[in-house]
Amino acid sequence: MVTYRYLGSSGLKVSEITYGNWITHGSQVEDGAAVATVHAALDLGITTFDTADVYANTLAEEVLGKALEGQRRESLEILTKVYWPTGPRGANDVGLSRKHIRDSVHGSLRRLRTDYIDLYQAHRFDYETPLEETFQTFADLVHQGKILYVGVSEWTAEQLRDGARLAKELGIQLVSNQPQYSALWRVIEEKVVPASEELGITQIVWSPMAQGVLSGKYLPGQPAPAGSRATDEKSGARTIKGFMREEVLEAVQRLVPIAAEAGLTMPQLAIAWVLQNPNVSAALVGASRPEQLADTVKASGVVLDDATMSAIDAALDAVVERDPAKTYDVSPRTRP
Numbered sequence: 001m002v003t004y005r006y007l008g009s010s011g012l013k014v015s016e017i018t019y020g021n022w023i024t025h026g027s028q029v030e031d032g033a034a035v036a037t038v039h040a041a042l043d044l045g046i047t048t049f050d051t052a053d054v055y056a057n058t059l060a061e062e063v064l065g066k067a068l069e070g071q072r073r074e075s076l077e078i079l080t081k082v083y084w085p086t087g088p089r090g091a092n093d094v095g096l097s098r099k100h101i102r103d104s105v106h107g108s109l110r111r112l113r114t115d116y117i118d119l120y121q122a123h124r125f126d127y128e129t130p131l132e133e134t135f136q137t138f139a140d141l142v143h144q145g146k147i148l149y150v151g152v153s154e155w156t157a158e159q160l161r162d163g164a165r166l167a168k169e170l171g172i173q174l175v176s177n178q179p180q181y182s183a184l185w186r187v188i189e190e191k192v193v194p195a196s197e198e199l200g201i202t203q204i205v206w207s208p209m210a211q212g213v214l215s216g217k218y219l220p221g222q223p224a225p226a227g228s229r230a231t232d233e234k235s236g237a238r239t240i241k242g243f244m245r246e247e248v249l250e251a252v253q254r255l256v257p258i259a260a261e262a263g264l265t266m267p268q269l270a271i272a273w274v275l276q277n278p279n280v281s282a283a284l285v286g287a288s289r290p291e292q293l294a295d296t297v298k299a300s301g302v303v304l305d306d307a308t309m310s311a312i313d314a315a316l317d318a319v320v321e322r323d324p325a326k327t328y329d330v331s332p333r334t335r336p
Contacts (some may be wrong), residue, residue, distance in 0.1 A: 001045035002300045005281045008175030009200030010149060012118065014048040014077050016275055017300050018204060019293075020284035021051050021060045031063055033288065038067035040290030044297045048077040050178075050204065050284055052123055053108050054084035061111035069113050076118075079204075080108045081153060081178075083123035085336060094335045096126035096134040105146055121151035121178060125159050125331040131166060139170040151176035151204070154330040157195035164199040174201060176281065179327070181205035182214060183273045183316055184243060184252075190324040193279045202281040205274050209285075211240035213248065214270035216256055220249040247319055254315035262308050264299070271299035273312060 004013040019041045021034070038049070051064050061080060068076060082104040085094035092099050108117065120141065126134065141147045152163060155177055167174040177196060179188045181203060188203065196202065209215055218224055224244070259269040271283050287293045304312075 002047075002297055006202070007119070007149065007204075007281050008173065008202045010173055010175045012077070012149060012175070014204070014282050015046045015300075016282050017046055017271070017297050018048040018050055018079075018282040018284050019046050020206065020286050021049075021064055022055055022206070022284075022286060031066070034063050035067040037287050037290050037293065038064065040293050041287075042071065044293055045300075046293070046297065047075055048079065048282060050079040051112075052081035052084070052121075053086050053104055053111075054081070054123070058086050058107065058111060061108055065111050065113040073114060078112060078114060078117055079119040079121065079151070080112065080117055081121040081123035082108075083126065096122055096129045096137075098133055098137045101134070101137045101141070105141060109146065116145055117147045119149045119151050119176065120147040121153050121176070122155070122163075123153050125152070125155050126335070127331070127333055128335055131162055135163065135166040135170055135172075138167075139172045142172045149173055149175045151178065153178035154180070154327070155192075156327045157191040160192065160195050160199060160201060164201065174199070176204050177201055178204045178206060178284075180207045181274055181277075181280070182208050182210040183270060183312055184210045184214065184248065184320055186320055186322050187324055187326045189322065192324075192327055193277070196279055202279055203277075204282045204284060205280055206284045207239075208274040208283040209267055209270045210243050213240065213243040213252060214255070214266060216252055216259075216266040218244065218249055218252075220246050220253065245319075251316050251319045255312065258308060258311045258315065262304065264302065265295055267296050268299040268302065269304075269312075271296055272302040272304055273309075275299065275302070276304055276309065 002015045002017045005016050007014050049064060051060050053061055082101055083096060087093055094100060138150045150167060150172055160177060164174045179192060181188055255269060259266050262269060274280055274283050285296050
């Protein structure tokens with residue numbers, strides 16, 4: 001069963017394996033299979049579910065709401081996000097303005113079939129809206145009981161400091177950041193993680209398996225398996241492209257004996273690796289079939305010894321991305 005960790009310096013616990021439905025629900029996976037996979041996650045002890053209004057242009061929230069209907073709401077942690085445009089893409093259908101946040105949260109509550117959201121996250125930083133306006137709106141929603149905690153996604157260390165300061169002034173908590181993080185993508189380690197530790201913020205990391213590359217199924221010198229993410233534009237082929245270089249695939253294959261020595265599958269090793277970071281509260285995992293979750297949840301509670309961590313570093317060192325400047329490249333300078 002999955003173990004729990006605190007989210008930031010709050011009293012809220014989340015399952016350290018958190019179910020995310022970024023590229024599955026409403027697009028890659030039929031609704032019936034999606035519901036079955038969510039129910040499998042619940043059976044395995046996962047109680048934390050992450051989505052966003054933009055995923056499948058709101059359909060992912062609808063599917064998740066349907067899948068969780070009838071479950072004891074107090075036993076669930078439902079996370080969603082706001083920033084990207086949905087619907088007709090009008091002038092105010094994007095960003096972190098008071099108007100867009102208020103319109104978006106009401107849509108998310110309706111689609112998720114709930115009267116409150118446990119963690120509401122700013123999906124990107126909005127350079128076009130005063131930060132004071134954004135956090136005052138979040139504070140209003142907290143005081144109205146529509147959201148319980150505030151988080152962000154892919155914010156820089158400086159943005160986290162500014163957001164945490166405003167949150168404190170308004171009497172609310174900024175508890176989390178949701179960045180990309182894996183054994184291959186470590187750009188948050190130099191600046192974002194130290195700032196987060198200072199501020200009482202923890203990470204909910206996405207792509208702990210580097211879009212599936214750390215599963216080891218993509219072999220150097222061979223075409224990507226048919227039906228895999230790398231061949232399907234609906235399932236993130238553009239996102240995975242940066243990891244599909246020959247030197248990366250060769251380095252990943254050096255992890256195979258390390259995983260075997262640790263008694264883990266490659267996906268378990270990848271997820272266990274991110275969970276060794278004490279500033280990580282949860283690793284987001286997706287699944288298109290229930291049986292995939294049965295494997296990945298076994299990474300929960302795994303402790304990798306120093307020799308294994310060192311072996312992973314040695315295997316991947318030449319291809320790891322560590323440049324902290326890349327944390328500044330994620331949020332658009334102008335609204336899309």
